[in-house]
Amino acid sequence: MVPVFPFDFTLPRDTGGLAQALHRVLRDAVLDGRLPAGSPLPSTRTAAQALGLSRNTVVAAYDLLVAEGYVLPRSGARSVVAPIATRRAGSKAAGGSSVLTQAWQTERIVPLWRAPQMGPDAARTLPERNFRLGVPDHRPFPHAVWRRLTARSLREWSRSPFGYPPTEGLPALREAIAKHLGFSRAVACEARDVVVTSGAQQAFDLLARLLVTPGRTQVAVEEPGYPPLRAAFAAAGAVLVPVPVDDEGLRVDQLPDTVRVVSVTPSHQSPTGAALSLHRRAALLDWARARHAVILEDDYDGEFRFGARPLDALQTLDRDGIVFYIGTFSKCMFPSLRKGFVVSPPWARDALLAVKHCADSHCDTITQSALAAFIHEGHLARHVRRMRALYAARRQVLLEGLQRELAAWLRPIPSEAGLHMAARIVDTAHTDAIVNAMRRCLPGAQTSAEYSMASGPPWALSFGYGTVDAEAIVPALRRMRRALQVQGGS
Incomplete structure (x- = not known):
């Protein structure tokens, strides 16, 4: 293909017709500034020969550009690009939107949602059996x-x-x-x-x-x-x-x-x-x-x-x-x-x-x-009765495990309902070590800071027992205890 336009392109030939494909390529070039306002287009005959197309195909594409206002026809002379606002290719930011467009879009979003404090649960990669809050066990469901x-x-x-x-x-x-x-x-x-x-x-x-x-x-x-x-x-x-x-x-x-x-x-x-x-x-x-x-x-x-x-x-x-x-x-x-x-x-x-x-x-x-x-x-x-007995057993194992394995670091908060329990941090001097150990050993457990409006360190941890098996709870608590002992969090 002999270059007759000030940029290289390959014409797609499977997108609904050659005239429409050429029209889209040239329209995008006008919008991106690769065809500047006032620049003449090659004649339809020259463009057809260079692109290997019939002249009627090029005429149809040019006619579409004229009809949409991207090109101005001139009697006895070549058509020229219309003086319209362009989005300069050099101003594009990552993702394909221009910086100007990104700023405009941000202004249209209500401030609360520009950097939401609470978004979709960041689909942390968790094992199927975990300590996440508020998730019931699917296995016993009828x-x-x-x-x-x-x-x-x-x-x-x-x-x-x-x-x-x-x-x-x-x-x-x-x-x-x-x-x-x-x-x-x-x-x-x-x-x-x-x-x-x-x-x-x-x-x-x-x-x-x-x-x-x-x-x-x-x-x-x-x-x-x-x-x-x-x-x-x-x-x-x-x-x-x-x-x-x-x-x-x-x-x-x-x-x-x-x-x-x-x-x-x-x-x-x-x-x-x-x-x-x-x-x-x-x-x-x-x-x-x-x-x-x-x-x-x-x-x-x-x-x-x-x-x-x-x-x-x-x-x-x-x-x-x-x-x-x-x-x-x-x-x-x-x-x-x-x-x-x-x-x-x-x-x-x-x-x-x-x-x-x-x-x-x-x-x-x-x-x-x-x-x-x-x-x-x-x-x-019937399902609630069955699950209440199952969750009660897990809750009891978790409570006893916290009191036995992590008493030096955590004090359980009295609770007699639901699918999770929480424990207060005994000595806030060890908060960072406790939270780090929790993240590694008790996947899905959360801190009070994740539920708080105020900034500041967490003062409690919450553990869900909806999906974790009872026999897996104590080993996980022991791993957390050993991690704290290794970190010197005592």
Whole structure:
């Protein structure tokens, strides 16, 4: 090919026609500045001979450039490149976007998300059996039962008219959830109080939209606390107010009077595992009642309780309609189910449905139907009983192992529920050594700093026992002890 353009190129011949391919090459050259404004194009005859194309092909490509405004025709003379803004090839940054384009794109992103504190779980490469928080064991799940119920749901769906299911969720599922909550958590509600969501995370997002006036509404969050909840409320424009927690849960005495929404995990604090004591539950309800505030009760893994009778849910104790109760099936079943719910006070139900309809008109029908049958037929209750015994054994091994192997470095925080427990660092002078040993020996375990809004060193570690086998826990703790002894962290 004889060069007739001021740059080299190979014309692709399998992309929808030669004229279109030549048009794309020349258009990109104009945009990149390789064909500067005012420069003449070779005649169609010259270009056709040099490129080995028919003249009609080149004429068609030039005509497209003229029609789009990239080239200006001139009577009796060669066409010239139009004076348009170009993106100079030399200004391109890594990834193919120009520096100018990158700056413009960054400005369009809300500041909260430019460098998010909480992003997708950085898919750390973890062994299948690990100490990650909030992940249930998939092996004992009744997979055959779930396949049968899903197949039945699919058959029933295929025989029904296509249409949009109710925004609030299928009636059968809402009824099943209400009965399940009454039996398992003594939560007093009816089906009409339940709004089905795509996991607890959507519930947080909907409540943030419902309750937050951007820049004005102050929302109290636990410190440390669950980062995705904070992100949902921060994105809605809430003023986040961190409130410390201790071994009795949220420090109610440190709630500012200006707060109008309080988010709390009373059954199993995330990430410390502490339970909100009974007198603090009563104090929190009194505090909210006196200030016309509302409470978001996140009961994310309350089905798994060990030891003494559990404390009543805040929603159970509420007599004034100030508690939104949030639950999920991610822990008691499996995360990819993506089903959660909100039990709403009557006064907020219609508004919450309006928000849900705007954000996500409905959840999918097939899994809703299968889940309703799973609950109604007793499979969920049986699965929870089976898993409670399994998790209780792992929890006990972990607790005893921490007390025996790592007592010099860690003190377990009292906890009798859920899929994880935490331990305080005894001597903060050894924090770095303890965290380094944890990273190497207990994959998936996390520090309090990963859940905290404030910068600073961690003061506690959290260990999940949802997927790790009981017989693997003590060897892992012993490896951590030996690592600390080698590092001199004692």
